[in-house]
Amino acid sequence: MANESENKLLFRMHHIIPRGLASYFKNPDSEITELETLPSPPEEIEIQMTWGKVAAKAWGPVNGRPVIAIHGWLDNCGTFDTLIPLLPKDLRIIAVDIPGHGFSSHFPPDIAYNYVDTLLAVERMFERFQWKKCSFLVHSLGGATAMLYAGVFPEKVEKVICLDIIRATPTISATVDVRLRKTVGKLLKYEAAIIAGPEEPISYDLAVERWVSGTFGSLDEKACRILCQRGLKKVDGGYVFSRDRRLLAAPLAFIPKEDQLILARKTTADVLVIKFIDGPYFEDPEDYQEHMEALRTSSKCVRYVEIEGKHHTHLTHPETVAPIINDFLSYRSDSV
Numbered sequence: 001m002a003n004e005s006e007n008k009l010l011f012r013m014h015h016i017i018p019r020g021l022a023s024y025f026k027n028p029d030s031e032i033t034e035l036e037t038l039p040s041p042p043e044e045i046e047i048q049m050t051w052g053k054v055a056a057k058a059w060g061p062v063n064g065r066p067v068i069a070i071h072g073w074l075d076n077c078g079t080f081d082t083l084i085p086l087l088p089k090d091l092r093i094i095a096v097d098i099p100g101h102g103f104s105s106h107f108p109p110d111i112a113y114n115y116v117d118t119l120l121a122v123e124r125m126f127e128r129f130q131w132k133k134c135s136f137l138v139h140s141l142g143g144a145t146a147m148l149y150a151g152v153f154p155e156k157v158e159k160v161i162c163l164d165i166i167r168a169t170p171t172i173s174a175t176v177d178v179r180l181r182k183t184v185g186k187l188l189k190y191e192a193a194i195i196a197g198p199e200e201p202i203s204y205d206l207a208v209e210r211w212v213s214g215t216f217g218s219l220d221e222k223a224c225r226i227l228c229q230r231g232l233k234k235v236d237g238g239y240v241f242s243r244d245r246r247l248l249a250a251p252l253a254f255i256p257k258e259d260q261l262i263l264a265r266k267t268t269a270d271v272l273v274i275k276f277i278d279g280p281y282f283e284d285p286e287d288y289q290e291h292m293e294a295l296r297t298s299s300k301c302v303r304y305v306e307i308e309g310k311h312h313t314h315l316t317h318p319e320t321v322a323p324i325i326n327d328f329l330s331y332r333s334d335s336v
Contacts, residue, residue, distance in 0.1 A: 045058050064090045069084070070137075076102030079139055083318040115253045119152065136150070138162055141165070164276045194245055201239060215310075215311065272303045
């Protein structure tokens, strides 16, 4: 029963997108003349935080156009491994494991996860790399974080590429008490399990099977094994998942629709949303369209594209996604 419950939660947290809507860019503060290339595979780096580290893969030339790539809930930065090689070679992409995921540190006991924590991590990345402006390549819940950041710090964001999401699932006032009650109960449950000891190891094949089944076919085995490179940890007797078990509880974050619309109207970045048609939806089409129109208030370029595929199509079939992104990257809003 525990596995079934975890699979349902993983599926719910992975898919938070509504239904129904059928370049070049450069850092203006640095002129790139000769690109300094890096060897393949990408470089493993760490960004220090007050509570630990954020682990990341650094792709592309060190003085390339800066991009932060943020994965979805319960995934890791391996979600971009097949897509990034198909993108322009002059991008400097820092693909992060968000707190509690992949190789990144877990939060200390009694500190719950929410969207604001990732905003702080992004700000520290700006300090670490001395960027003044960057773009985002984001999937699922990573897109929720990026769109919040783009509204709060519009002067720092050039482009946002959202894969299968446009915003965080809005708080529903009528059920906020029920949601908070359930989340608190689940957090206490998982904290008690962590205190009681480590997870029981399982075989690698069983871990892959559970992960694939938890996405209800969104991941295939090959794609799952890519995520497992950072999502599993070898221990005596087998493997355990590297993510913080507390992530299985819904995050303690409440973001009403009205607040997100205000931030969308403040967003000046160019925005591309690629929706994978065969994923589930959790908002009415009218609400989603309203948000897209709010983005057009200050942004000169807002694109929405639907393509066939499930929630992890960017990982399983990157060749269908990359051309759309590359065309968007070739657009310069400052030339219009």
